[in-house]
Amino acid sequence: MSSYLEANARERLALFDSFEEFVGPAQRVVSPHLAQLNAPVSFDDGVVVGRARLGDYAVFAAAQEGGFMGGAVGEVHGAKLVGMLRRAVAEKPDAVVLLLETGGVRLHEANAGLIAVSEVMRAVLDARDAGIPVIVLIGGANGAFGGMGIVARCANTLIISEEGRLAMSGPEVIETANGVEEFDSRDRALVWRTTGGKHRYLMGDVQRIVDDSVPAFRAAAIEAIAAIAAARDAQNGAVGLTLEAMEAEQAMLEQRIARFGALPDPLDVWAAMGVGKPAEVPMLDVAAFTAAANPHRQGV
Amino acid sequence: METLNYRFEQGSRKLAAEPKIVGVVSSGNLEVLIESATLDGACEIVIQTAAAGFGPIWQAVMHDFQQRWQLSDTRIAINDMGATPAVVSLRLDQAVETMLGGAS
Numbered sequence: 131m132s133s134y135l136e137a138n139a140r141e142r143l144a145l146f147d148s149f150e151e152f153v154g155p156a157q158r159v160v161s162p163h164l165a166q167l168n169a170p171v172s173f174d175d176g177v178v179v180g181r182a183r184l185g186d187y188a189v190f191a192a193a194q195e196g197g198f199m200g201g202a203v204g205e206v207h208g209a210k211l212v213g214m215l216r217r218a219v220a221e222k223p224d225a226v227v228l229l230l231e232t233g234g235v236r237l238h239e240a241n242a243g244l245i246a247v248s249e250v251m252r253a254v255l256d257a258r259d260a261g262i263p264v265i266v267l268i269g270g271a272n273g274a275f276g277g278m279g280i281v282a283r284c285a286n287t288l289i290i291s292e293e294g295r296l297a298m299s300g301p302e303v304i305e306t307a308n309g310v311e312e313f314d315s316r317d318r319a320l321v322w323r324t325t326g327g328k329h330r331y332l333m334g335d336v337q338r339i340v341d342d343s344v345p346a347f348r349a350a351a352i353e354a355i356a357a358i359a360a361a362r363d364a365q366n367g368a369v370g371l372t373l374e375a376m377e378a379e380q381a382m383l384e385q386r387i388a389r390f391g392a393l394p395d396p397l398d399v400w401a402a403m404g405v406g407k408p409a410e411v412p413m414l415d416v417a418a419f420t421a422a423a424n425p426h427r428q429g430v
Numbered sequence: 431m432e433t434l435n436y437r438f439e440q441g442s443r444k445l446a447a448e449p450k451i452v453g454v455v456s457s458g459n460l461e462v463l464i465e466s467a468t469l470d471g472a473c474e475i476v477i478q479t480a481a482a483g484f485g486p487i488w489q490a491v492m493h494d495f496q497q498r499w500q501l502s503d504t505r506i507a508i509n510d511m512g513a514t515p516a517v518v519s520l521r522l523d524q525a526v527e528t529m530l531g532g533a534s
Contacts, residue, residue: 138454139454154449154451155449155451155461156449156451156463156465158463158507168431169431169480170431170455170478170479170510170511171455171478171509172454172455172461172509173451173461173463173507173509174451176455195454197455197459198455198456
């Protein structure tokens with residue numbers, strides 16, 4: 131069993147058939163800010179970028195290392211992501227696959243980190259606009275939070291595991307800002323049913339939920355690229371972000387807040403959606419969960 | 431942060447040209463970048479560690495490592511975030527074994 135959750139960024143690259151790294155660790159392009167703060171650096175600044183083979187597809191890819199500073203995006207880390215995405219626009223691979231595991235901006239690098247994340251967002255949308263689909267995989271222990279949570283939602287397709295999490299503010303941030311009565315960050319069950327893969331799938335924020343394994347993520351990524359290519363070739367699907375898609379998203383969010391905004395807990399949301407036995411949802415395996423969720427989930 | 435440098439002369443085992451990296455800079459862990467370099471038969475090790483004041487222990491661990499492998503013309507760079515000596519030894523062995531084409 132090759133757990134995606136347990137693997138580090140470089141081990142996750144096993145989901146590709148081959149991988150050629152850009153700006154590898156031997157080049158020692160490290161963060162200039164961390165050294166000034168007397169903090170440890172990493173030779174790849176916590177992200178691997180490069181070109182890869184994924185089944186029949188030539189892709190560009192990135193994998194964030196959650197172990198190094200929570201996968202947070204600093205100046206170099208962000209520049210590697212942006213450089214890879216811009217090179218994708220120039221070289222036109224079949225897709226870009228982002229293996230995200232990140233808390234968002236690396237606060238040690240302040241403005242440089244914030245600018246880096248905004249540049250990554252722009253680069254993702256530019257890649258899509260150039261006809262290159264962007265697929266995001268989320269299954270690491272750190273989830274995808276903060277600015278990188280927004281980056282994730284800029285992609286064409288998001289694939290998540292039950293263990294994966296996707297949100298803007300992380301649990302500790304919400305508790306610090308709004309109090310433990312609002313959100314108890316130590317309540318693991320609450321954290322996962324609010325930000326975890328199952329809730330995100332039910333709410334329509336992600337398109338696929340898969341088992342926590344490298345082969346499962348691989349298969350789902352290949353299927354996602356194939357589905358986008360098929361829709362594009364049938365002239366009924368745009369790879370780039372369109373005004374219609376933005377308006378549909380906005381309408382989905384408006385009706386979501388209207389329907390569920392007053393409910394205090396995801397369990398109530400699931401019940402309101404019509405999911406039978408919501409209390410049992412966290413215990414279901416992926417197959418049983420998708421069968422139970424598909425008639426009720428949002429955004430499809 | 432503390433920077434430590436070691437150089438061991440007259441090794442006998444040369445490694446592949448392709449550099450390799452193993453491990454992650456996370457709490458209690460370290461990354462090891464290992465590469466071939468023309469060093470007159472020596473093995474050079476540079477360590478950046480978050481835990482200052484453990485020079486004698488690093489010296490002992492590096493000495494034991496070089497005794498095991500007798501590396502020649504090899505440069506090793508370590509970014510450490512407070513790994514224990516046992517973890518350091520295992521990670522270094524993993525780095526050499528990866529270079530030799532074994533398990534990664």
